[in-house]
Amino acid sequence: MKITRRIEFSSSHVCALAGRSEAENRALYGAAANPHGHGHNYVLEVTIAGQPDPVTGMIVDLKEVKEILNQEVVQPFDHRHLNHEVPPFDRIVPTTENIALEIWRRLAPHFSGAKGRLDLVKLYETEDLYVEYAGEPA
Amino acid sequence: MKITRRIEFSSSHVCALAGRSEAENRALYGAAANPHGHGHNYVLEVTIAGQPDPVTGMIVDLKEVKEILNQEVVQPFDHRHLNHEVPPFDRIVPTTENIALEIWRRLAPHFSGAKGRLDLVKLYETEDLYVEYAGEPA
Amino acid sequence: MKITRRIEFSSSHVCALAGRSEAENRALYGAAANPHGHGHNYVLEVTIAGQPDPVTGMIVDLKEVKEILNQEVVQPFDHRHLNHEVPPFDRIVPTTENIALEIWRRLAPHFSGAKGRLDLVKLYETEDLYVEYAGEPA
Amino acid sequence: MKITRRIEFSSSHVCALAGRSEAENRALYGAAANPHGHGHNYVLEVTIAGQPDPVTGMIVDLKEVKEILNQEVVQPFDHRHLNHEVPPFDRIVPTTENIALEIWRRLAPHFSGAKGRLDLVKLYETEDLYVEYAGEPA
Amino acid sequence: MKITRRIEFSSSHVCALAGRSEAENRALYGAAANPHGHGHNYVLEVTIAGQPDPVTGMIVDLKEVKEILNQEVVQPFDHRHLNHEVPPFDRIVPTTENIALEIWRRLAPHFSGAKGRLDLVKLYETEDLYVEYAGEPA
Amino acid sequence: MKITRRIEFSSSHVCALAGRSEAENRALYGAAANPHGHGHNYVLEVTIAGQPDPVTGMIVDLKEVKEILNQEVVQPFDHRHLNHEVPPFDRIVPTTENIALEIWRRLAPHFSGAKGRLDLVKLYETEDLYVEYAGEPA
Numbered sequence: 001m002k003i004t005r006r007i008e009f010s011s012s013h014v015c016a017l018a019g020r021s022e023a024e025n026r027a028l029y030g031a032a033a034n035p036h037g038h039g040h041n042y043v044l045e046v047t048i049a050g051q052p053d054p055v056t057g058m059i060v061d062l063k064e065v066k067e068i069l070n071q072e073v074v075q076p077f078d079h080r081h082l083n084h085e086v087p088p089f090d091r092i093v094p095t096t097e098n099i100a101l102e103i104w105r106r107l108a109p110h111f112s113g114a115k116g117r118l119d120l121v122k123l124y125e126t127e128d129l130y131v132e133y134a135g136e137p138a
Numbered sequence: 139m140k141i142t143r144r145i146e147f148s149s150s151h152v153c154a155l156a157g158r159s160e161a162e163n164r165a166l167y168g169a170a171a172n173p174h175g176h177g178h179n180y181v182l183e184v185t186i187a188g189q190p191d192p193v194t195g196m197i198v199d200l201k202e203v204k205e206i207l208n209q210e211v212v213q214p215f216d217h218r219h220l221n222h223e224v225p226p227f228d229r230i231v232p233t234t235e236n237i238a239l240e241i242w243r244r245l246a247p248h249f250s251g252a253k254g255r256l257d258l259v260k261l262y263e264t265e266d267l268y269v270e271y272a273g274e275p276a
Numbered sequence: 277m278k279i280t281r282r283i284e285f286s287s288s289h290v291c292a293l294a295g296r297s298e299a300e301n302r303a304l305y306g307a308a309a310n311p312h313g314h315g316h317n318y319v320l321e322v323t324i325a326g327q328p329d330p331v332t333g334m335i336v337d338l339k340e341v342k343e344i345l346n347q348e349v350v351q352p353f354d355h356r357h358l359n360h361e362v363p364p365f366d367r368i369v370p371t372t373e374n375i376a377l378e379i380w381r382r383l384a385p386h387f388s389g390a391k392g393r394l395d396l397v398k399l400y401e402t403e404d405l406y407v408e409y410a411g412e413p414a
Numbered sequence: 415m416k417i418t419r420r421i422e423f424s425s426s427h428v429c430a431l432a433g434r435s436e437a438e439n440r441a442l443y444g445a446a447a448n449p450h451g452h453g454h455n456y457v458l459e460v461t462i463a464g465q466p467d468p469v470t471g472m473i474v475d476l477k478e479v480k481e482i483l484n485q486e487v488v489q490p491f492d493h494r495h496l497n498h499e500v501p502p503f504d505r506i507v508p509t510t511e512n513i514a515l516e517i518w519r520r521l522a523p524h525f526s527g528a529k530g531r532l533d534l535v536k537l538y539e540t541e542d543l544y545v546e547y548a549g550e551p552a
Numbered sequence: 553m554k555i556t557r558r559i560e561f562s563s564s565h566v567c568a569l570a571g572r573s574e575a576e577n578r579a580l581y582g583a584a585a586n587p588h589g590h591g592h593n594y595v596l597e598v599t600i601a602g603q604p605d606p607v608t609g610m611i612v613d614l615k616e617v618k619e620i621l622n623q624e625v626v627q628p629f630d631h632r633h634l635n636h637e638v639p640p641f642d643r644i645v646p647t648t649e650n651i652a653l654e655i656w657r658r659l660a661p662h663f664s665g666a667k668g669r670l671d672l673v674k675l676y677e678t679e680d681l682y683v684e685y686a687g688e689p690a
Numbered sequence: 691m692k693i694t695r696r697i698e699f700s701s702s703h704v705c706a707l708a709g710r711s712e713a714e715n716r717a718l719y720g721a722a723a724n725p726h727g728h729g730h731n732y733v734l735e736v737t738i739a740g741q742p743d744p745v746t747g748m749i750v751d752l753k754e755v756k757e758i759l760n761q762e763v764v765q766p767f768d769h770r771h772l773n774h775e776v777p778p779f780d781r782i783v784p785t786t787e788n789i790a791l792e793i794w795r796r797l798a799p800h801f802s803g804a805k806g807r808l809d810l811v812k813l814y815e816t817e818d819l820y821v822e823y824a825g826e827p828a
Binding site: 032040084085127 | 703729775
């Protein structure tokens with residue numbers, strides 16, 4: 001059984017490789033390469049898999065999930081410029097794919113035991129584009 | 139191939155274990171433990187798996203699916219207080235997890251043969267919290 | 277100019293007049309008359325009218341609006357049974373109309389001066405039904 | 415890892431088998447059998463699976479995906495009557511199931527190599543009904 | 553005070569003037585001029601203005617509103633080709649504007665007295681395009 | 691009668707007054723004062739008022755509206771950092787209020803005659819916060 005909590009955060013980013021010209025980066029990333037940055041209201045769905053406790057009927061304590069998401073994602077990402085303020089995006093291009101991978105890396109250690117196992121990170125950049133990562137080997 | 143029908147129902151519930159104090163139940167369930175109850179507009183997605191009939195191009199007769207969902211879920215759950223009016227929630231805490239399990243139990247016998255097989259029950263308590271159950275052994 | 281903040285709260289209610297039979301109340305309110313109660317995820321949009329400050333570019337301080345909505349609506353209404361826990365709904369039927377009127381009465385005193393004027397309360401009971409109240413004489 | 419792009423198209427269709435009476439077709443398809451046709455704003459989600467490129471951080475070039483979806487789905491389907499203008503729906507009933515299968519057949523050849531592999535076609539006829547097809551043998 | 557009920561219907565239409573060439577109609581209406589027709593899931597919001605009854609707390613009997621909307625809009629429009637099956641669209645182009653006007657004409661006589669007054673018809677052709685009509689002189 | 695077109699654009703912004711400390715700006719604007727900027731998927735609804743043409747049944751030519759919105763809003767705002775790339779936000783704080791005012795100023799000259807009159811600009815910063823401007827004197 002799986003339970004999913006949805007949260008939102010608003011961030012800026014620039015998609016551009018260091019050492020390439022703006023024209024080369026626009027060929028790769030389109031308008032997202034604009035060096036001044038642009039931003040999104042990201043929507044994140046975090047799915048935890050596990051068995052409901054036979055007494056409480058709950059897979060996880062949702063109050064704890066909320067705190068973990070707040071500490072690992074909302075506090076560091078919300079109202080931030082990802083390239084300038086959120087490592088490793090000073091070195092790695094903050095595509096939706098890479099942001100989802102980084103969120104997985106931050107959350108997975110919290111959901112590995114009695115609290116249920118991290119099953120899926122689904123990250124919407126807009127309502128028309130989203131990425132899913134289930135922790136498979138890269 | 140899979141086909142999914144979405145329905146809604148509005149219910150009240152209380153999340154609290156019998157024999158525990160209100161303080162103990164609030165520690166477990168937060169505000170959902172309020173003994174007077176509170177309510178939600180639940181959104182339910184029911185997914186049926188099967189092959190489309192080569193002549194009609196349909197996996198299931200959606201008019202029959204609608205009737206089954208109406209009879210097994212909408213009629214008994216909608217505009218009801220789950221703890222007081224919908225067994226087994228007089229004995230089992232109506233967490234989102236347990237409600238999804240109960241809906242699976244009610245629907246699975248209807249979708250096991252020519253009509254397609256019940257594949258997934260996805261139940262939203264709010265737009266920020268949902269549970270998925272695929273009938274795996276509990 | 278107008279600015280609107282949206283919030284949500286989850287409550288139970290019963291729509292029934294004291295001193296009438298359950299059959300009479302069902303004739304009036306339909307399934308909402310069920311005496312055990314049922315519930316909704318209410319969505320509330322609160323609109324404030326005013327001029328943006330020429331220096332700050334803001335009509336109101338949204339941090340204050342959030343606190344007022346939390347204190348006057350979320351804290352008293354969320355995860356509550358309106359008939360049993362939120363006056364005046366012990367005496368007045370909590371139809372969507374009456375809930376919107378009560379929210380207006382609670383909010384209007386906070387938005388009458390420099391902070392902008394309360395312009396509209398829009399309350400969704402479900403995504404298919406909402407009420408708007410602009411403070412016109414009743 | 416998976417990435418999904420959502421698009422919309424507006425089409426008419428009739429669900430009816432040739433050589434059957436209108437009554438027989440209404441028994442099968444309900445109101446969708448109306449011979450004059452009716453229409454929908456279809457919403458399509460196309461999911462591509464693959465590994466993000468270690469340098470660019472992208473699974474696919476989304477500018478190319480957009481062009482493929484435009485050429486294979488939007489141009490031929492949008493503002494069209496499927497039975498009269500979009501083969502094979504002159505011969506095959508355009509149920510949501512069959513439309514999803516046809517979209518898979520059109521898209522799969524484009525996503526089989528370096529651009530990522532077509533993983534899922536999810537087609538909403540309305541917000542309450544959708545079909546998913548993952549290319550399994552039919 | 554105002555109360556709004558939302559419903560949906562799925563229809564086909566063609567936007568073209570009789571006696572003009574297809575090229576002329578495409579210049580006017582774009583892809584909507586396709587003579588084979590195309591379709592939409594229309595979303596309709598109907599707003600009724602009035603005072604809540606001091607005893608029942610209701611502006612209108614929503615069960616009656618539902619019946620009126622079903623009889624005047626859903627039954628005649630849903631799963632229909634507007635140009636071929638719903639007068640006056642055999643003579644008048646079914647633009648969103650004209651459909652909204654026709655819905656107003658059908659509903660206004662039902663909401664003129666004790667049941668509240670028809671205040672607004674809001675008709676979405678897609679989630680990105682809608683028309684509002686408040687009965688002002690044309 | 692009114693017709694509304696919805697579009698989206700993704701931008702970065704910083705809400706801070708020149709010549710004030712970061713602490714002062716945070717007291718005014720909260721997290722939006724972060725000097726590195728953050729971003730949103732803005733949703734803009736533009737409403738045009740007018741009479742439908744008695745022959746075509748259209749208030750405005752929606753193909754022209756689309757071009758005007760593209761030229762005046764999407765091209766200059768989308769994938770941009772408002773403070774650095776979109777005057778007057780180099781001098782004026784890009785609060786949602788001020789962005790809506792600027793969009794009104796850009797669009798109003800295009801909708802003043804036969805094409806219908808600009809009636810309302812509604813700008814969502816997130817789905818929980820929006821501003822409406824109807825051109826009233828400031």
